[in-house]
Amino acid sequence: xxxxxxxxxxxxxxxxxxxxxxxxxxxxxxxxxxxxxxxxxxxxxxxxxxxxxxxxxxxxxxxxxxxxxxxxxxxxxxxxxxxxxxxxxxxxxxxxxxxxxxxxxxxxxxxxxxxxxxxxxxxxxxxxxxxxxxxxxxxxxxxxxxxxxxxxxxxxxxxxxxxxxxxxxxxxxxxxxxxxxxxxxxxxxxxxxxxxxxxxxxxxxxxxxxxxxxxxxxxxxxxxxxxxxxxxxxxxxxxxxxxxxxxxxxxxxxxxxxxxxxxxxxxxxxxxxxxxxxxxxxxxxxxxxxxxxxxxxxxxxxxxxxxxxxxxxxxxxxxxxxxxxxxxxxxx
Ligand SMILES: Nc1nc2c(c(=O)[nH]1)N[C@H]1C(S)=C(S)[C@@H](COP(=O)(O)O)O[C@H]1N2
Ligand SMILES: [Mo]
Numbered sequence: 001x002x003x004x005x006x007x008x009x010x011x012x013x014x015x016x017x018x019x020x021x022x023x024x025x026x027x028x029x030x031x032x033x034x035x036x037x038x039x040x041x042x043x044x045x046x047x048x049x050x051x052x053x054x055x056x057x058x059x060x061x062x063x064x065x066x067x068x069x070x071x072x073x074x075x076x077x078x079x080x081x082x083x084x085x086x087x088x089x090x091x092x093x094x095x096x097x098x099x100x101x102x103x104x105x106x107x108x109x110x111x112x113x114x115x116x117x118x119x120x121x122x123x124x125x126x127x128x129x130x131x132x133x134x135x136x137x138x139x140x141x142x143x144x145x146x147x148x149x150x151x152x153x154x155x156x157x158x159x160x161x162x163x164x165x166x167x168x169x170x171x172x173x174x175x176x177x178x179x180x181x182x183x184x185x186x187x188x189x190x191x192x193x194x195x196x197x198x199x200x201x202x203x204x205x206x207x208x209x210x211x212x213x214x215x216x217x218x219x220x221x222x223x224x225x226x227x228x229x230x231x232x233x234x235x236x237x238x239x240x241x242x243x244x245x246x247x248x249x250x251x252x253x254x255x256x257x258x259x260x261x262x263x264x265x266x267x268x269x270x271x272x273x274x275x276x277x278x279x280x281x282x283x284x285x286x287x288x289x290x291x292x293x294x295x296x297x298x299x300x301x302x303x304x305x306x307x308x309x310x311x312x313x314x315x316x317x318x319x320x321x322x323x324x325x326x327x328x329x330x331x332x
Contacts, residue, residue, distance in 0.1 A: 052301040058225040059084040065222035067140035067160040072215045074318040075143040084224050086298045089230045092149065093250055094198055095184075095191035103231035109190040110251065112235040121257035122177035124171065131235050135221055138166035142225075143218060146278045148313045150244040154294045159239055160222030165213045173209060173257050175329040180212040181205070181262040182238055183254035199265050205249040206262040206276065207240065208322075216241055216318055244278045275332035279323065280313035285332050 058064060061084075070076060093103035096110075116132040129137070140160050168180070186194045186202035194201045211217065218239040221228060228234040233250025240247045246266050254264075266274035266298045273287055282292045293306040312319050323331075 015056075043271060060226075062226040062229060064225060065140060065160045065227050066225065067142040067222070068145065070141035070143045072141070072143070072163065074216055074315055075141070077144050077146055077156060077314070079144075079146070079156045081144060081158055082296075082298050087155055087157055087223070088229050088231060090297055092151075092245065093231055093233070095186070095194050095201075095203065095251075096165065096231065097193055098198060106192055107230035109192075110185075110230040110234065111190055112230065114248060115235050117236065117252060118254045119167070119171050119256075120254065121181075122259065123266050124172035124174060127171065134167070134219075134236065136207050138162040138220065138280060142305060145216075145241040146311070146313050147239070147241065147245050147248070148294060148309065150246060150274070150278070150291075152289070152291075152294050153297050154307075155297045157239075158224055159218055159220045160225065161218045161220035161239070163215045163221045164217045165215060167219060168209075168213055171257075176259050177257035178209055179258050179260055179261055180207050180209060181254075181256040182207075182249040182252050183248050183256065183303075185251045185253050190214075195213070202253075203249060203265040203268075204262065205238065205247055205264050207247070208261075209257075210322055211240070212317075214322065226284040242280060242312040242319045244280060246274070247278050277323075277328075277331045280309060281311055281312075281328055281332075282309040284329055 032305075064185040089104045090100045092100070093107065096103040096106040113131070116128050117131065117134055118128045120126045139162060141162055142158060142159045142160060144156060146154055146156055181203045184190070184203045184205075186193050207217065220233070220237050220239045221235065223229075223232060228237065231253075233248075236252055237250040238248050238252065247264075261276055264276060266275070266278075267276060279293070285291050291309055294309045295302070295304040295306060297304075299305065311314070
């Protein structure tokens with residue numbers, strides 16, 4: 001269906017294209033506030049709320065998971081949010097297949113209850129959390145992050161969750177803990193590609209402890225105001241917005257505190273191509289392709305105009321300090 005516009009052009013009646021009156025009025029109010037020279041911090045908070053009200057409309061598919069606007073610096077990008085339809089049908093989740101459309105088709109078999117997350121290793125208080133307990137461990141926050149896949153596409157996703165640091169503080173890492181390893185579910189009965197040779201299962205990932213403690217590192221339980229769809233990593237995943245997408249492990253079952261840099265799924269599969277750090281960096285190419293530009297999903301597929309990729313995916317102000325003095329070519 002096409003809706004004719006006043007200038008005789010046509011627009012698609014897709015969700016998000018037509019601005020509801022309330023949002024339009026909020027925007028006008030924001031502009032008046034800007035004109036009045038409102039303070040920067042107040043503006044950022046206000047603008048963030050408008051962005052959330054505008055963009056995080058519940059698709060009404062899954063159980064609601066409300067969150068409060070996040071106060072973490074950098075946690076809400078003002079860019080246009082990717083359509084839910086795109087974010088849930090164009091995925092990487094190799095346990096359910098290697099094609100981008102496979103996870104949406106196959107992940108219905110994933111059982112997200114009962115679910116536990118074991119926290120172990122070099123911590124004073126190791127323990128196993130039931131998923132419903134983990135959900136309530138800290139206040140759920142709304143955040144809007146860019147996600148940049150190493151293959152060159154990007155999305156803007158409204159996540160619901162809280163800083164991983166909230167969990168880490170409660171288990172009290174020991175002085176010898178330098179890295180955090182994430183282990184994800186590998187269940188042959190429900191995940192058709194576990195057992196295949198594409199990767200060494202389970203899919204694991206890792207972060208340096210200070211990266212894991214950074215407030216932008218998110219333990220995500222939902223997106224678009226609802227619980228995570230299976231194909232996006234239900235019932236709980238990691239989101240590290242300044243690193244390539246594969247660092248954001250889905251459907252995690254174990255968090256382990258270790259002394260030495262842990263192996264990771266993609267590093268084990270192709271060491272020269274995927275390093276441990278994998279910070280988004282337009283100046284450090286993948287051996288087989290450039291990382292200088294990206295295409296935003298929803299802007300026209302392969303015909304989408306290319307955007308310049310930003311250092312640390314645009315989060316340099318927040319995370320650049322973590323890598324001060326490090327050779328980012330060596331530690332790729
Ligand atoms: N367990 C698991 N987690 C995973 C993957 C995977 O194959 N298995 N793929 C990663 C990659 S390469 C990307 S780009 C993101 C994609 O997240 P999305 O599908 O929610 O956009 O998930 C990451 N997490
Ligand atoms: Mo990816």
